[in-house]
Every structure is written in structure tokens, then in C-alpha cells.
Amino acid sequence: MEPIINVHSLSKSFGEVQAVRGVTFSVSRGELFGFLGPNGAGKTTTINMLTGLARPDRGSISIAGIDCPRNPKAAQHLMGIVPDESNLYPELTGFQNLSFCGALYGMKKTERVERARELLERFGLTEAADRKFAGYSKGMKRKLTIAAGIIHSPEILFLDEPTSGIDVASARQLRRLIAELNQAGTTIFLTTHYIEEAERLCSRIAFIVSGGIRTIDTVEHLMSGYEDRQIMHFEVSSVDDTLCAELGTEFPRFDCRTDSRNRICIESSETIAVGQIVRFFEDRGIDIYEARKIRPSLEDVFVQVTGIEAGAMHEVQEKSRQR
Amino acid sequence: MKQWIAFWNILTKDMRSYYLKPPNISWGLVFPLAWTAAFFVRSGSGLESVSSILPGVMGVSVLFGTTSMLAVTVTFEKKGRSFERLLLAPISLELLMLAKTAGAILFGTANAFVPVLIASFITDLGGVRWGSLVPVVTLIAVSSTFLGLFIAVSVSEVFEAQTFSNFFRFPMIFLCGLFVPVAALPIWLRPLSYALPLTYGADILHRSISGSGTMPTALNFAALSAFCVLLFAVSLRNIRRYWIL
Known part of the structure; x- marks a missing residue:
């Protein structure tokens, strides 16, 4: 498969702290790629560099052949981005939020109205379409944020912790929607600290710890040494x-x-x-x-490869979220 | 074309969400009018002095109408991370920031003409030079808005934006020749007056309304335009430096 994301020797520091160190990987077109690591491992910094919200100190990023650090705006046309926080506009309704996000990508009014209605229905939010985003539950906010990320039908979707902090039923529904999007041909770059989520959804997984990638492989290969x-x-x-x-x-x-x-x-x-x-x-x-x-599960592989207890990873992540 | 769809929608969203809301009217309209009424009552002069006070009222209206919301809304969106959504959209940073500031510019310009409308009922505005008044009000709105943007980019909390705005706005009421001529200020304060964009705008306002300007109009326009370019460029540089890490 042809790679749509190519990252080579990517590094980024914030003052004394080296957040990402020499990361190299590629993601094939149509792949669901998992980026797994504990809090502070460098996942969000890597996503920020891939999407143009942070500048790498060293290394190269190519998105569908576009040199992303040099020309981030051209690459952003191809991307949908769902950040780890549901950052839509609280004063706008669900429908208005989707329509506004479509407009940011240059969609014409008729086109974005139709697409917004389609997505609201697909995500089960039609009844809440005219309610303000501020009044949505956490799960509904997350769904609408994902819908906003795909309003312009991007080729690549970056999902940063999509199911974090939401109830089990909403998380299951979101996972199903993510799998459907991928089956429809969207390349998905998923960061998560939920190992079982990555195991269930992703075709290939990279383990990132302290800014460096420890291993990248398919779930089957990662598991094969553990069976x-x-x-x-x-x-x-x-x-x-x-x-x-x-x-x-x-x-x-x-x-x-x-x-x-x-x-x-x-x-x-x-x-x-x-x-x-x-x-x-x-x-x-x-x-x-x-x-x-x-x-044996992927969690055991993760523990073996990174030396980090998966339980400890969840705990750290939850504490940081509560803060 | 696609970028202009984004531009228009950012502008109209901000107008609806922020500028056409009642709290903004208190800062943008009521406060400058109350401020001017205080000057008017304190001076003890009659209705004939309206034309000499009008430039000051217009200047304060634009200043407060533009900076009151922009600094706060940008800081608010930055803190709620919805501003990231705009930074990640395929729209150039220059056009994005023009879209974010266009609402404040329009609101500030409209604010300036509310006192003119009121004055038109109580005094004769037949001598007003509209050809220079309209462009200078727009330029004052642009420079004040970009000052608000500069403030927004320099702080991280909403309360800091308000405090920092007032740090500039209140001294400007006295230092820029809106109500007290620059020539009447102590000599050691005057350099500070000439370092503020509103001084040049206020001079054109006085010349356009009462014919009492002190500096050449072309120089005033050039200085005001230079301040606009400088404040916008510095704000963009700061966004690139501090917000796109």
C-alpha cells in the first residue's frame, strides 16, 4: 500500500524537555494506525507537528507528498482533526457547529447543510441538532467533535484520544463509527492510552514512550511472540x-x-x-x-516492550485528566 | 474562493456570537457616552461646544468598541481551544486574523457614528468634512482592533486581557488629544502621545469636524496606517511564535 503519511527522524523540544526524539514511521493509505503510549509520551506533540500546529526542530513530514512543515495549509485540506478535548463552540448549536466547520474548509452552504444533516443522523444527534453545544453530554460532545472532523470528508483523520472520559456505551458506539469510517476508505491516525481500544481497532500499532518509538508492527506480529x-x-x-x-x-x-x-x-x-x-x-x-x-493480550506486549505497567498508564492518564 | 467562504463565516459567526450581544453595548456605547457626558457637565459649556467634544466621543467609542471584545474573545477562544480549530483550517494566517478582526473593525466604526447621529439632532454638522472623517474613523478602528489583537496574543487569561486593555485605553483618553489638546500636556508627556496611534487619528477627527487639527492630514494618515501595519505584523509574528509552537 502506498504511504500517505511519511515521518522521518522527527524531533521536538520544549526548552530542556525533549518531547519527541527521532521518530520515524509511515502510514499507508486506508490504514488505521494506532499511536499508543502513556501520558507525556509525545503523542499529542507528534499529532501537532503532523497537523501543522507545532513546528518540528528536526526531521521531515510528508502528507500525501506535501512537505507539511513547509506548506501546512496545503496539507490541512486533506486532514480532519479531532483533538483530545471537544473544542467546538459552546454558543453554537450542533448543526451550526458542523456547518461552521464545513465553511472553514471552503464548503458551499448547500453542500455543508446537506453533509451536516447526514452526519447528525449518522452519529445519532438529529434530535439534538438545534441544541447548544454547551448543553450536550460528554459523549454527545465527543461524537459531534468527530463529526466536525469529517465534515469535509478528509482523506486522513487524526483522532486524539477519541473515547477518553466517556461512558462505555458511547465509547462502543464511537469505536464502531471509527471502524466504519476506516472501512469507507479514510486513513485514520489514532492516539490512545486504551490498549484494548487500539488492539480492537488498529491494523498497525506504534508504542511511543518518552518521545521515542519502541516498536511498530501489526497487532498479529506483536502478539505472535506472546501466544x-x-x-x-x-x-x-x-x-x-x-x-x-x-x-x-x-x-x-x-x-x-x-x-x-x-x-x-x-x-x-x-x-x-x-x-x-x-x-x-x-x-x-x-x-x-x-x-x-x-x-496474552496486547497489554502484556506493551508492558514487555515499554516496561510500563498498563494499569499505571491508565492511572496517570486519569489523574492528569482530573487535574 | 474557498478561503473567502471561511473568511465570511468566521466574520458572521463572531458578529452573531460576540459583537451583537447586549454586554458589548455597555462597553462599546454606554461607557463612552457616559464618559463624555461627564466631560460635558464638568466643562459647563453649552450645546455650541458639542462639535468640539464630538471628536473625543467618537475616538473613545471606536477605541472601546473595538478593543473591549476582541482581546477578550480571542483569549477566550484560545483558552477553550476552539481557536486551534481556526489555526488548523486551510486558511492563511493573515486572512484568518483579518476575519477575526473584521467584526471588531465594523462594530467600532458603527459605534463611532452613534454619537454623530445623536449630535446631528442637537447641532449643525454642515461643516463636517465627511471625505476625511469616514476614512479616519475606519483607520482608527483598524489600529485599535489590531491593538486589541496585540493584547490578546500577549496574554493567556481573559482577566489579563481586560486589565492589559485598560492599561492602554485609559491613558489614551488623556494622552491622544481627544479632549485635552496634546499641546496643553506637560512637555515630558508629549513624546508618549506621539507614540500612540490614536493621537494621529484624533487630530484628523478634530480637523474634519471643527477644522482645528495641528498636524498635516497626510502625515496623520501615514502615521496611522504605519501603526496598523506594525501592530498587525507584530501580532502575526507573535501568533506564529507562541501559538504555533
Whole structure:
């Protein structure tokens, strides 16, 4: 497939902080590409550089053959951008917001009125079309913001954390809409900190940590090295700092980590004999409340590749959002 | 053509959302009229002095009509991140900022003629030179709007925009020869007067209404135009520097 986004050695610093360091990747036409990383990893800075809202210090960006840093306005014709915050105009109605966004891309009145109505219906917002955006629920705001991003039928859609902070039902509906858009031929560049969302939607994923890309591959390839991994989760009565080290000494072939309070995760390339683990805990007076065998997921790949606990990533992201 | 569709829609949205709203009337119209009424009552002069006060009222009306909303709305949109939407649209930054400022320019120009309309009922405006009055009001509106833009780009909070606007606006009422001639100011204050765009606009207003200007009209127009270009260029440079990181 022909690449529509080509990024080479992209770097960006803010004062002393290097937000993005030497990032290189390409996205094929029609692909749904996931950009996954914790808060502060450089996802939004990369999107800002790709869309012309930030200037790279070094490196090149080509969008459909257009040198984006040199000619951002030409590239912006091809892009739809949905930022991580629903930043439409609170004083305008849903319909007026869509129509205004269409006008920003030079759409004629009849064209944008028709398209706005079509999108309102598609996103289930027809009844709220004449209500002011300020009165919308979070999920409705997110849907309208995505609709505004595609009002001009862009070739490439940049989605920054599209389902963040909304309820489960709205998030599911949005994921379905994103998948439909991609099936209709729109190239989608998706940044998210929800690993399962990326796993479900994306064909290829890049893991970005501390401004650098750790790995880029298809979900299948990323998972292939993990299919033989055995993973067991134990919920126990107590966990102290030395427990993992002791487990490691007793069972050198097991990788052990605690990924939340009183939960121990054991991974191994060999079969995990549950009995010996149970005895290990019993010898130390630790009760086991639950033991589960887990199918390896992209989250496990992420943890392995980045060294960051996925749970910690969610926590950091949520705290930052609350702030 | 596509860029002009965007231009027109940004302008009409801003007019509807901001400029034609009641709170703006308090800053743009009521405040300058109240200010002038205070001058009028304090001076104790009769209706014959209306033509000498009119340039000052017009100047203050334009100044407050333009800067009162622009600095606040741009800061408000920047803080709510809806301004990002405009920066990401395929419209040149120059045209985008002209669209954002055009509403304030139109509103400020219209504001200036409200006192003229009122004055037309109480005094004879037969001697007014409309050929220079209309262009100078427009140029004062442009320069004051670009001053508002300069302020908006220099601050990040809405309250800072209001405070910073007043930092410029209130001294300009006294320093620019609107009500007190520049020649009557202490000599050490005069350089400051000539560093402000409204001084040149006020001089043309006085000449157009009462024939009492002190500087050549061509020089005044040139200075006012230069201020417009300078303020717009500095604002654009600051947007590119601080908002497109």
C-alpha cells in the first residue's frame, strides 16, 4: 500500500524537555494506525507537528507528498482533526457547529447543510441538532467533535484520544463509527492510552514512550511472540515488596510482577504448575482468593516492550485528566 | 474562493456570537457616552461646544468598541481551544486574523457614528468634512482592533486581557488629544502621545469636524496606517511564535 503519511527522524523540544526524539514511521493509505503510549509520551506533540500546529526542530513530514512543515495549509485540506478535548463552540448549536466547520474548509452552504444533516443522523444527534453545544453530554460532545472532523470528508483523520472520559456505551458506539469510517476508505491516525481500544481497532500499532518509538508492527506480529506465553493472575491476601523477588529466586523461569494491590502476575514460556505456586503462598501464610489463567493480550506486549505497567498508564492518564 | 467562504463565516459567526450581544453595548456605547457626558457637565459649556467634544466621543467609542471584545474573545477562544480549530483550517494566517478582526473593525466604526447621529439632532454638522472623517474613523478602528489583537496574543487569561486593555485605553483618553489638546500636556508627556496611534487619528477627527487639527492630514494618515501595519505584523509574528509552537 502506498504511504500517505511519511515521518522521518522527527524531533521536538520544549526548552530542556525533549518531547519527541527521532521518530520515524509511515502510514499507508486506508490504514488505521494506532499511536499508543502513556501520558507525556509525545503523542499529542507528534499529532501537532503532523497537523501543522507545532513546528518540528528536526526531521521531515510528508502528507500525501506535501512537505507539511513547509506548506501546512496545503496539507490541512486533506486532514480532519479531532483533538483530545471537544473544542467546538459552546454558543453554537450542533448543526451550526458542523456547518461552521464545513465553511472553514471552503464548503458551499448547500453542500455543508446537506453533509451536516447526514452526519447528525449518522452519529445519532438529529434530535439534538438545534441544541447548544454547551448543553450536550460528554459523549454527545465527543461524537459531534468527530463529526466536525469529517465534515469535509478528509482523506486522513487524526483522532486524539477519541473515547477518553466517556461512558462505555458511547465509547462502543464511537469505536464502531471509527471502524466504519476506516472501512469507507479514510486513513485514520489514532492516539490512545486504551490498549484494548487500539488492539480492537488498529491494523498497525506504534508504542511511543518518552518521545521515542519502541516498536511498530501489526497487532498479529506483536502478539505472535506472546501466544505461547503462560500468564497467571493471583489475587492474594497480602503482597509485600520482597514477594516477587522471593518468587523469582524459587522459580527462576517465571517473570513475576505485582500490577495492582494484592495482585500478582506470573508469566512464563513454560507451563505454570499451579500447585507449586499455591504451596509457595501457603508456606508464607498468604491466602489465595482467586487464580486465573490469562490469554496474552496486547497489554502484556506493551508492558514487555515499554516496561510500563498498563494499569499505571491508565492511572496517570486519569489523574492528569482530573487535574 | 474557498478561503473567502471561511473568511465570511468566521466574520458572521463572531458578529452573531460576540459583537451583537447586549454586554458589548455597555462597553462599546454606554461607557463612552457616559464618559463624555461627564466631560460635558464638568466643562459647563453649552450645546455650541458639542462639535468640539464630538471628536473625543467618537475616538473613545471606536477605541472601546473595538478593543473591549476582541482581546477578550480571542483569549477566550484560545483558552477553550476552539481557536486551534481556526489555526488548523486551510486558511492563511493573515486572512484568518483579518476575519477575526473584521467584526471588531465594523462594530467600532458603527459605534463611532452613534454619537454623530445623536449630535446631528442637537447641532449643525454642515461643516463636517465627511471625505476625511469616514476614512479616519475606519483607520482608527483598524489600529485599535489590531491593538486589541496585540493584547490578546500577549496574554493567556481573559482577566489579563481586560486589565492589559485598560492599561492602554485609559491613558489614551488623556494622552491622544481627544479632549485635552496634546499641546496643553506637560512637555515630558508629549513624546508618549506621539507614540500612540490614536493621537494621529484624533487630530484628523478634530480637523474634519471643527477644522482645528495641528498636524498635516497626510502625515496623520501615514502615521496611522504605519501603526496598523506594525501592530498587525507584530501580532502575526507573535501568533506564529507562541501559538504555533
